[in-house]
Amino acid sequence: MRTVLDLLRLLADRADGDAPADDLERVAAGLAGSDPEAGALALRIRTAMDAGRRRESELAALVEIARDLASESDTGSVLHTIVRRARALLGTDVAYLTLYDAERGDTYMRATSGSVSRKFQTLRLPLGAGLGGLVAASRTPHWTGRYAGDARYRHTEAIDTAVGEEGIVAICGTPLLVDDEFVGVLFAANRAARPFTPDDVALLGSLAALAAVSLVQTRRLADTAATLEALQGAHAAIAEAADAHDRFAGVVLAGGDVGDIAEALGRLLGGWVAVLDQDGVPAGRYGPVPAGLDVAAALRRAGEQPGDGTGRPVAVPCAGGAWVIAVIAGGQRLGTLLLGGVPGSAGPEGTDGSAGSHGRTGGAGPAELTPAQIRTVERAAMVTALVLLFSQRADEADRLDRADGLAELLAAAGPPRPPTLTRLAALGVSARRPHVLLVCRCHAARRRALAREAATLGGRSGLVAEQDGAVVVLLPGDDPTTAGARLARPAREQDPDAHVTVGAAGPFLPADGADAALAEARRSVEALLALDRAGESAAACDLGFAGLLLGDRPDVAGYVTGILGPVVEHDARRGSRLLRTLEAYYAAGASPTRAATTLHVHVNTVAQRLERIGTLLGPDWQHPDRSLEVQLALRLHRLGAPGRS
Template sequence: MHTVLDLLRLLADRTDEGVGSDAPGDDLERTAAELAASQPEAGALALRIRAAMDAGRRRESELAALVEIARDLTSEPDSGSVHDAIVRRARALLGTDLAYLTLYDAERGDTYMRVTSGSVSRRFQSLRLPLGAGLGGLVAASRTPHWTGRYAGDGRYRHTTEIDTAVAEEGIVAICGTPLLVADEFVGVLFAANRSARPFGPDDVALLGSLAALAAVSIVQTRRLADTATALDALRGAHAAIAEAADAHDRFAGVVLEGGDVADIAEALGRLLGGWVTVLDLDGTPTARHGPVPDDLDTTAALRRAGRETGDLGGRPVAVPCAGGAWVIAVIAGGQRLGTLLLGGIGGPGAGTDGELSAAQIRTVERAGMVTALVMLFTQRADETDRLDRADALDELLAAVGPPRPAALTRVSGLGISARRPHVLLVCRCAPGRRRAVAREAAALGGRSGLVGERDGAVVALLPGDDPGASGARLARPASTQDPDGAVTVGAAGPFRPADGTDAALAEARRSVEALVALDRVGEAAAASDLGFAGLLLGERPDVAGYVTGILGPVAEHDERRGSELVRTLEAYYAAGASPTRAAATLHVHVNTVAQRLERVGTLLGPGWQEPDRSLEVQLALRLHRLGGQGRER
């Protein structure tokens, strides 16, 4: 009989083996299944942990694999090499036994096997698939993805002897196929397959679809480049502009393949054209810039112009002129608007007067827009996946009462969170339209070591650190006349260890932000300890001694150091209704002595200590100081 300890050993083995090993995976499933009979939750929890580890590793490798695919597709000299790169990378990225690519034959009206990776059967490698026959033929006919965990006997597909024989000879059990489409043009089908009954999930299908989209564009572009190359050989002198644009494309591709980002593309474009460049996100916020971008640039009008021109042209990115001699191009990928590229001050070779662009320069700008879109798409998908993972992990931590489950701690550990180190929790209240921007700022503040999400209409951030007030102050923002809805009010709690639970910190941070709003301190940040006597009521663990020291510390230290009686004088002063004369009588000293002592108190506490709010704080601190002293005497 297997035990939970057996499961833990297998999970440890799974972690040590790494992504490429499935050796302990089957043992883990069998052990979990056996244990589930007596301890269902333990078996299910082990499988969930394994799934989370596998998913995390897979996400880490996907972006690197996509960059490798881009490198292959841009560096291979001919279509055959491109096809080989596509199936080789598809197999590696999805971790399947084999991958293969069929191309559409318009003359015969079917698809034929073009290239395989991991295949051993010659019959399979020479297979042709009539439209509608088999899984691949159905993908080609319907132009939609199809997948099955066990192809043989799956009644959804029209089986033929030729196809079934080739599939059986290859030993294929599970298949996933997705069409290669560029606009309305059908190119072929990209497949991933396994020789065991391992079903394909939605993530696998979506990832293969993304690869298929990239592959289809690459195949079509390779074909077109091959067709164009012949003409360029005869017309090279007359088509210098095209050569110039191609050179720009190579430069941009080189920037990407060397690990460059949007800022590097903006710099390369600016240097090519001899002008300034700025890249804006969907909110119109600059994410990259090169050169002297004008301070008075009307980005709002430029964004409207880019959106209007792109809509008129059916979503095709195109460079269009706008006010002030600037040019604008929408950054689009897959029909999705990702941002905007603005440039101006052009002075490179071939530039016209008054900022006009030559035909070659326009093509260069449009190619820059395409490469920028590709980089932003990859970055956006990676960031969105990571954002969702972190938001889900934070939600799981916040939902726990007391210490979170081990599975939750394992999950956050995989995201780079040290749950046993000090953290602070921030609850940020702002207008609904500001939440996305605040979440983005909080994520940037925490980096890879923080978690950010939304909960009950507020942005919640778990950040490493031991100073909640300072962390909250970096996100707080008062409203302004230009942006009356831009206020961000932050309640903070901590430090605490997430491994010990987050519910108390969440409750305290919520109470703090609500207190700030109630005290008409919108746009500020504070922890319970920063809210004075209000913090004593709001804090999960009221720090009375800290409060007293924070208010009366300088006065008490003066008494201890000089042997004076400033604290006693303050008590008598307030007990006498703030009358120095009656206080002097109580203390049996001259009224001038009381006045001198109060003047010293004012020096120690700072100006305004007798204002109503400060005076209330001082009186409460005196009461608590007296209670503390009586407690010590007893």
């Protein structure tokens, strides 16, 4: 009876945590001697009490771990806390955690505690490979007391080498799951063949569940913080862009043009800015544009990114460390805004914004602008579009007015009426000063650009109009040949329709009428095309004998002098007979021998004279076209000066 009371007393003390385990075992063993069944029951009670005490301890540890995890806001800190506490709670040599990589379809080592092998710390586990890969694939716990010889797992050289280098023998792994979302695997391992009990597996599973929840929550908190930061940044960007918009609006209200907007944007960003019109011609600039920048490629890049789906253009990076954005108003592209050289920007190597080395400005890749800077650029493009639109409409109205004025002058037969002269004066044309008239033929798609180019030649004193499929230009001056050459353009091999052919006439006084000059210029341009001289410029006086037929006032004397002048002058100065020899030569069918007979001289004398003539007229004087001109000049010379030899 005493033994039973001692046992009950010890069990009560054991429940309170006061009785040593060896005292309880000694009393239970004594009781077993007299009553084996009572002794066995006593040991069962003790075992149950020890298990309950252990579960209480583990639960307290889990609560403490949850408190530690809740205090961590960084994902890396959470992961290292998990493996450190797992190793301590299970009393293992090593604890480690792998995370799931959805893109690669495997898990990778993310945190370790007790590990010494670098290869083990950087290990990746394909799904289904090794114990960890099987846990990840099946999403159920697995454990083994001796991994190296366990045939249940698909061994790979990489995994076995890393495990062997770490010296791991026994492994237990359990999945990290949150609402069926697989996060990773938590492991506990020993460097000796110690088997894991079901209680160990359950404890590691509880810790894994707690860790998975904490990990997902930490990620979500990080995502939320990032979103809030992005929203704050977006708000700041909007405010900064609004300030920039106000600055651009102030420039416009003060009467500024696109050049002033480019300067305002360049000063805001600290870089260079160029505004190009719809033809790619610079319309405004701030700072030096890099010499090696491929502007044509940048314009194509802007055309590939017309907007963000709402009709608003967006800024996009391009080669050369630059950004480009289309300037659009009313669905019409009016130009392009190009910029770069922003301090502090980085230049990745590609042209598509791909990651690269950082810390350069103006390198081979696109500069990186902040959201606020991008919004500022887009606001600048919007304001630039409005300025260009207003300017375009004003220019269009002025162009139409000037074209109507020129059409009115050209429509007059003879001297224009006083109202027409008054209108010309208002347009800046001095009707009583010499002018030239150009008729330009080009491909229909290029007439508009040609008209704009021609308008720049005469400034406010010139008039341009499209008439009968041609661009007609009135310019102040007295040299039609030089004026026409400024607009003529030959075809290019890659663009056979690029030629511009110009017929010129003048000088004349607009006050005397322009109808005769218009007719002559038209005949000249048609003659150039008929003579297969597209892309050239010529007045009637430049077309040789064809000009004599086309011009209203053919200059026969000037034509003869232009062809034969050097020979006539030589004869007059030296007393030679070169002109007579030339006539005899052609009269003899270009035969020096027969010409010598006609002239009563030796054939060598004729040969010497012809050589001198070639020196005076040029080496091509016997070319069929030039020879025809020379023979015609000889006939006209004889008609104008009979009896001269």
